[in-house]
Amino acid sequence: MTPISRTLSDWSPEAIVFDCDGTLMDTERHWQDARTRAFRDFGLLPPPGFAERAKGVHYVDCGRLMAQETNKPDLASELAEALLGHFLSLVAEDPLTMPGASDFVRLCSRRLPLAVASNCPREVVDESLLRAGLRRYFRHVVVPTVEPGDSGGPRPVPEADGPERTVRPKPWPDVYSTAAELCGVAPAAALAVEDSLTGIESASRAGLRVLGVGPLPKGSDGGQADAWTPRLDSEELLSWTRERVPAS
Incomplete structure (x- = not known):
C-alpha cells in the first residue's frame, strides 16, 4: 500500500473525479446480493x-x-437484466455512504470542481447521490453511453456541450477522460478516487492520477494506483487535502 505522502506530496489536483459504487456509496454489498439473487x-x-x-x-x-462461468452462454442478457433489476430494488431500499465519503466530498467541493465517473446507469448514480444528499456537490456525472458490445450509435453525454460522442464503460478510459474535460482540466491535472482495479485501470489509461480507497483487492498491490488510503476520513488523506488543495 503506497502512502499518499510518498507519491502525491508535491502535486495539487485541479479537479477530482470520484467513482460511485464502493467509493462514495456502500453499494458493493448490494451488487453482491443482486448477483446472488440473479x-x-x-x-x-x-x-x-x-x-x-x-x-x-x-x-x-x-x-x-x-453466463460464461456457469456454462450458460445463452443466458448472458437475461442474467444482466435480472442483475440490474435486483440491484435497483436493493439500492432504493438502503442507500448508504462509505465511511468518510460525505465529509470528504463536502471538504473538496469548497476547493475544486468535482465529478463522478461510474459504470452504473445514470438513474442509479443520480438516485443514490440524491438520497445520500451528495448530488449537489458534483458538477458532472459521466456514465457509459453505450453498453459493452452495443452496436447502436453514440448517445449524448449528459451535461456535455458540442457533438455527440461514445463513452465506453470502464476499463476503457472514456468516463474519466470525459469527466476531466467537463471539469475544464487536462486529465493529468485531475485526481481519480477509485476502489476497484477495473476503475483504477480506466482512470490510469485516461491519464489521471489515481487514489485507491478501501481494502486492497485480494492478491494485488494496488495496480496502477499512485497511492492508496484505507478510508476517505483517514487523517493522512485529510491532511494532504488541506495542504495540497487549498480552499478557494
Whole structure:
C-alpha cells in the first residue's frame, strides 16, 4: 500500500473525479446480493471467487461473465437484466455512504470542481447521490453511453456541450477522460478516487492520477494506483487535502 505522502506530496489536483459504487456509496454489498439473487433466479450457483472478479465490472459484462462461468452462454442478457433489476430494488431500499465519503466530498467541493465517473446507469448514480444528499456537490456525472458490445450509435453525454460522442464503460478510459474535460482540466491535472482495479485501470489509461480507497483487492498491490488510503476520513488523506488543495 503506497502512502499518499510518498507519491502525491508535491502535486495539487485541479479537479477530482470520484467513482460511485464502493467509493462514495456502500453499494458493493448490494451488487453482491443482486448477483446472488440473479444466479438463484436461474437455478445457478455463484462460482468460487466470483464476487472479486465481478467488482467494478459493468453490469452487462457481469451478466456475460456470470453466463460464461456457469456454462450458460445463452443466458448472458437475461442474467444482466435480472442483475440490474435486483440491484435497483436493493439500492432504493438502503442507500448508504462509505465511511468518510460525505465529509470528504463536502471538504473538496469548497476547493475544486468535482465529478463522478461510474459504470452504473445514470438513474442509479443520480438516485443514490440524491438520497445520500451528495448530488449537489458534483458538477458532472459521466456514465457509459453505450453498453459493452452495443452496436447502436453514440448517445449524448449528459451535461456535455458540442457533438455527440461514445463513452465506453470502464476499463476503457472514456468516463474519466470525459469527466476531466467537463471539469475544464487536462486529465493529468485531475485526481481519480477509485476502489476497484477495473476503475483504477480506466482512470490510469485516461491519464489521471489515481487514489485507491478501501481494502486492497485480494492478491494485488494496488495496480496502477499512485497511492492508496484505507478510508476517505483517514487523517493522512485529510491532511494532504488541506495542504495540497487549498480552499478557494
